Amino acid sequence: MTARAAILIVGNEILSGRTQDVNIQFIADRLNLRGIKLAEVRVVRDEEAAVVNAVRALSETYDYVFSTGGIGPTHDDITAECMAKAFGVKLEINPEAKQRLADYYAPKGIGLNEGRLRMARIPDGASLIDNPVSAAPGFKIKNVFVMAGVPKIMQAMFLKIEPSLAHGVPMLSNTVTGALREGDIAIEMENIQKQYPDVEIGSYPISINGDPSLSLVLRSIDEKKLKDATDKILAMVKPFDADAVVTYQRPPV
Amino acid sequence: MTARAAILIVGNEILSGRTQDVNIQFIADRLNLRGIKLAEVRVVRDEEAAVVNAVRALSETYDYVFSTGGIGPTHDDITAECMAKAFGVKLEINPEAKQRLADYYAPKGIGLNEGRLRMARIPDGASLIDNPVSAAPGFKIKNVFVMAGVPKIMQAMFLKIEPSLAHGVPMLSNTVTGALREGDIAIEMENIQKQYPDVEIGSYPISINGDPSLSLVLRSIDEKKLKDATDKILAMVKPFDADAVVTYQRPPV
Known part of the structure; x- marks a missing residue:
């Protein structure tokens, strides 16, 4: 039975026409090679109800959901809160995530201020996804992989999680x-x-x-x-x- | 009150990674100028249940739905059937659509065979959307504008329907x-x-x-x-x- 996946793009910048999405094609190509079928993509606005409803619907329907966007330090980065809410868990500072940020910023002489600490907030029970580019981790909660929206970071994160995905017969x-x-x-x-x-x-x-x-x-x-x-x-x-x-x-x- | 819109992309070619979508950005840009807010995009496979469920959900939620793809003459073009099914109407040869195809193909010495006639099938009660590029019309049913997926044709169709859309304050x-x-x-x-x-x-x-x-x-x-x-x-x-x-x-x- 071929595993089926969906992508959830949290991104006003795509819906405003400002940014041309390139994440769909990257993930689609990688899933093909892995023998996983990409069945649906949704792009929603950076609004809590939109993200929560979409992730619940996709998580229930598909084996995997890959979300991109909205996990940075700014006010428009609401994906982590939304994931916690969608699955009814708390969102708290994760010590391991905080340590990774500290290790990354310290040599640059940059402190972990309140904004940057937002990137260490991870839903309870989620596991971290490595970010080899800029340290701030993504996370996996239930069957949802929550990744950055910046293509270079998203791609690096995806390659980290890929070995954990079911291996079907490549298309x-x-x-x-x-x-x-x-x-x-x-x-x-x-x-x-x-x-x-x-x-x-x-x-x-x-x-x-x-x-x-x-x-x-x-x-x-x-x-x-x-x-x-x-x-x-x-x-x-x-x-x-x-x-x-x-x-x-x-x-x- | 700003009108809100969604795009429904019917397209295995996007989900397989074969084709890079460019229709989202074009429609998003035009909607901005028109003062209409693009609130959601869904990309679904060329499968009846997927298209029917998505169009019903989007049509109920938003003021406008713009669908792209799946209205050509081949077996994988199932959008017209799906729209008829979604809204509980019949799909029949539309005389005006048939005439447009005949007028377009006759000078090229090309007959209206069974395949080409598929493109004249329009859900009952829908109005036609002009196709200045290759004649085969799109259509509007309820609040859903059904357009081709080929960017050049989609863009020409969109510019035809644009004057009929609500005119909000441009962003x-x-x-x-x-x-x-x-x-x-x-x-x-x-x-x-x-x-x-x-x-x-x-x-x-x-x-x-x-x-x-x-x-x-x-x-x-x-x-x-x-x-x-x-x-x-x-x-x-x-x-x-x-x-x-x-x-x-x-x-x-």
Whole structure:
């Protein structure tokens, strides 16, 4: 049974259009390699009710929830409070988190003032997630991994927790690209999809040198079925574009 | 009362990491200019239950829902069916939509086959959204605007529907940028935030030439309060960086 995951992005900066999210794609790629299915993403505002309701809903529905954003020292960083509230536990200064902050700031001659100490507040019962970039830890509570929103820090945190995640069969992907339109092959492709329910076939119109083209993406954890379905899709496309090609995306060995 | 909106992205390609979403930022920017608040985004898989449940929840909660993706001719394009199901109406060939497709394809010598006709299926009672790029229309059902996922087409559709949206007061934004750390000013900034509840103050760490810096973003529909809060934030930052600057983001006149 493939584990299923969701991402919860706590971020006014995404919803205001100020910041282009790049965390979804990073986490999605890593989950693919791990054989975990990313089933849903929610982006909510930095508001308590929004965060609490979303994390409860996602935590109940999915095996894993990865949250990003809102764990810094400023007033708009409310994720830790929200997680404590969502799971009905206290939010208190965690001695280990406080020590990590002290060890990080002391050599820089920076004291642990009230603002920075906010980053040591961890919900009771949560375990810390290492932050190799800037010390202030994330944490895991129930099935929710709470990480920073800054991509460089989020990525470093994710790589730390990755070994603890279930290891499924990595998703394999083939892409057939050819100069044709979706409408040319929609029905035939649907029939191929029906023959291969274990292969997910997606159709994405693209433009190549201004001409309409298609990327037909086949994804499966079953190499044999993926190959068979890809052969059929390629044979379907060839009459429209004899130069149609297949590209392969495989996890690194 | 500011209208509130949500985006629903129907897209395995986003959740698989294959495609970097760019639609959120475009819609967010346009809604800002229009004075509409983007409150939530959900990305769901191309699966009926996921789409139906999400659109019902968002439609009940927000004034507007903008959906992107899943309205093409192929088997993985299930958004139209899902919208019909979510609102308990039939999905049938719409004569006007069919005519638009016929008018678009005929000069290219392309017939309306079964696949292409799928794009003329519109939920009963929905109104069409013009597609100036490739004819196949989107539609509006209740408070949900159903658009294509291809950014160029989505953007053209959005600009068509924009004049029909409520016109609120556009959000104004000032950004104070300086060389300092969040922990230096977290508590003082929180006090300023409390003095100006109508100004949303966000803090975003950035790196400038490798040095830790901060972008403090102030957003409000009230120009006077925004100016006053910005002055206070700038005065707070100056002791740390005498060269701190303010940049202004204003809608075009």
